[in-house]
Amino acid sequence: MKKSQLSKRDIKEILLNFPQAQISKKDRAELIDNSIVILNDKPLFFLKDSKYIPTLRQVMDNDLGLKKISVDSGAIPFVIKGADIMRPGITRIDDGIEIDDFVIIVDNTHGKPLAIGQALYDSENLKKSTSGKVIRNLHYVGDSIWTM
Numbered sequence: 001m002k003k004s005q006l007s008k009r010d011i012k013e014i015l016l017n018f019p020q021a022q023i024s025k026k027d028r029a030e031l032i033d034n035s036i037v038i039l040n041d042k043p044l045f046f047l048k049d050s051k052y053i054p055t056l057r058q059v060m061d062n063d064l065g066l067k068k069i070s071v072d073s074g075a076i077p078f079v080i081k082g083a084d085i086m087r088p089g090i091t092r093i094d095d096g097i098e099i100d101d102f103v104i105i106v107d108n109t110h111g112k113p114l115a116i117g118q119a120l121y122d123s124e125n126l127k128k129s130t131s132g133k134v135i136r137n138l139h140y141v142g143d144s145i146w147t148m
Contacts, residue, residue: 003038004031014045014052018064021045021054036145043148048118048138053102055145056113067094067101069117069126069135070108079105079114080142085135087126097123103135115140 006029014021014037023029023039030038037045037052044058054064071079075089091108097119105115117135119126126134139145 002033004034005029006031006037010037010052017052018054020062020064021058022062036148038148043145046139046145053116053138055139056116056141057146059104059113059116066104066116067097067123068104068106068111069093069097070106070111071114072108076107076114079137080140082137082140082143084133084137085115085117087129087131087134090126090134093123093126095123097126102138105135105137105140113141 011023011029015023027039032038035047036043042057043055045052045054058064059066069085069090070092071085071089072091079085085105097103099119099122101119103117103119104113105117106113115137116139117137120134120136121129
């Protein structure tokens with residue numbers, strides 16, 4: 001496991017994209033294996049295609065303004081095993097989602113975050129579609145980032 005100190009420029013980039021993220025100069029920010037940002041020993045962001053994406057722990061601690069997709073109880077076991085989100089399992093879609101936006105996948109009953117995904121369609125087309133894969137699952141409860 002390779003650790004390195006996160007640069008001030010990288011911290012500024014995170015804060016530019018997620019101003020609600022609570023990072024101060026006193027925090028110890030490290031980059032693990034060039035892919036996971038650890039802040040005070042908690043994984044709060046990860047890198048995907050050179051973009052910083054909040055982890056589920058970060059989303060649970062802070063409202064970062066990400067749009068949400070709700071899934072029914074039948075989809076939950078698949079989502080938490082890393083499956084991409086299929087249109088039939090979705091019960092609610094926030095407005096304003098664009099293609100490639102990062103979204104929070106939540107359970108329909110309690111609204112608890114299950115995964116962070118990347119939209120393959122915008123909100124309008126998500127609502128129109130009736131089948132197929134619509135969200136790519138990037139990080140989910142129980143994966144290596146979650147258990148870190």
